[in-house]
Amino acid sequence: MNHFLSVKEVYNLDVLVRNALLFKKTPFADKHLGKNRTIGLLFFNSSLRTRLSTQRAAQNLGMEVIVMNVGADSWQLEMEEGVIMNSDKAEHVKEAAAVVGQYCDIVGVRSFPSLTDREADYSEKVMNQFVKYTGRPIISLESATRHPLQSLTDLITISEYKTKARPKVVLTWAPHVKALPQCVPNSFSEWMNVADVDFVITHPEGYELAPEFSGNAKITHNQNEAFEGADFIYAKNWSSYTHYGQILNQDPAWMVTMDKMKLTDNAKFMHCLPVRRNVVVEDAVLDSDHSIVIPQAGNRVWAAQVVLKEMLMGLNRKESPYLF
Numbered sequence: 001m002n003h004f005l006s007v008k009e010v011y012n013l014d015v016l017v018r019n020a021l022l023f024k025k026t027p028f029a030d031k032h033l034g035k036n037r038t039i040g041l042l043f044f045n046s047s048l049r050t051r052l053s054t055q056r057a058a059q060n061l062g063m064e065v066i067v068m069n070v071g072a073d074s075w076q077l078e079m080e081e082g083v084i085m086n087s088d089k090a091e092h093v094k095e096a097a098a099v100v101g102q103y104c105d106i107v108g109v110r111s112f113p114s115l116t117d118r119e120a121d122y123s124e125k126v127m128n129q130f131v132k133y134t135g136r137p138i139i140s141l142e143s144a145t146r147h148p149l150q151s152l153t154d155l156i157t158i159s160e161y162k163t164k165a166r167p168k169v170v171l172t173w174a175p176h177v178k179a180l181p182q183c184v185p186n187s188f189s190e191w192m193n194v195a196d197v198d199f200v201i202t203h204p205e206g207y208e209l210a211p212e213f214s215g216n217a218k219i220t221h222n223q224n225e226a227f228e229g230a231d232f233i234y235a236k237n238w239s240s241y242t243h244y245g246q247i248l249n250q251d252p253a254w255m256v257t258m259d260k261m262k263l264t265d266n267a268k269f270m271h272c273l274p275v276r277r278n279v280v281v282e283d284a285v286l287d288s289d290h291s292i293v294i295p296q297a298g299n300r301v302w303a304a305q306v307v308l309k310e311m312l313m314g315l316n317r318k319e320s321p322y323l324f
């Protein structure tokens with residue numbers, strides 16, 4: 001694995017999930033692999049889980065970790081090519097990314113979408129600049145359109161908790177007070193569409209995801225119908241893709257409640273977190289046995305660790321091609 005930006009870089013999904021669960025049993029089995037290797041984690045946006053779990057995963061592999069809140073601590077970066085840099089942005093990504101590449105063997109980047117310029121966001125302008133100029137393998141820590149470490153975690157968690165060979169997995173839109181990215185639902189859909197699950201998406205009208213992500217999923221505007229017989233309920237708010245970045249609906253009737261969970265086949269409740277209680281999902285669900293959001297977040301470590309292991313093995317192969 002060179003870069004990790006989407007499910008497309010994954011050669012064998014089943015093996016990746018199985019190896020992640022092996023790390024859960026023996027976290028330090030590959031402690032030697034990251035010796036004298038450094039990962040740099042660059043955050044343009046806030047994070048709790050991604051930052052700590054990736055750091056922990058790297059440490060489990062024996063790596064050194066450097067973290068920077070680019071949005072707050074370093075220079076503001078210019079992402080456009082060929083511009084006159086007379087605004088507030090002091091440094092171009094061409095230099096910044098290349099310099100970070102001098103200090104690190106692998107670089108992680110978190111950069112949310114603007115939600116104002118759909119074309120720029122969906123062309124992954126920022127992430128691609130880092131891929132182009134860092135000269136190192138890049139791991140997405142949530143980009144403008146995807147959150148692959150989260151989706152791998154979700155697949156690992158579903159594999160762990162499923163009680164049927166082919167569970168029914170429902171992605172449901174839920175209300176929110178802010179306009180949020182489509183990354184998590186895009187990415188979740190992309191991964192579920194290649195996994196062995198019965199995948200259903202439910203959302204109000206106007207919240208259709210980009211077709212490249214929703215793919216062949218069953219889509220319904222009837223949330224109750226979607227919940228019937230479900231084994232997993234995955235809740236998430238997102239802003240509109242078609243009316244780009246807008247909030248079209250804040251109807252509290254879309255909140256996940258205990259009454260709705262009763263329609264399911266005793267489903268597990270999942271959310272990537274952070275979650276707003278009693279807006280997205282009511283307390284009663286989050287505090288019940290339905291909720292697996294904490295072990296789900298715990299699995300972020302094993303997802304990051306299995307991806308970093310693949311990347312480290314790739315680096316070793318490149319540097320010592322005759323040993324492999």
Ligand SMILES: NCCC[C@H](NC(=O)CCC(=O)O)C(=O)O
Pocket residue numbers: 142178180181182183184237272273274276
């Ligand atoms: N990394 C996981 C989700 C990050 C982001 N959520 C948020 O920004 C929530 C912010 C709030 O609730 O104020 C999102 O939806 O993509």
Ligand SMILES: NC(=O)OP(=O)(O)O
Pocket residue numbers: 046047048049050051142150272273274
């Ligand atoms: N789920 C997730 O990515 O959480 P953070 O935004 O806290 O990293």
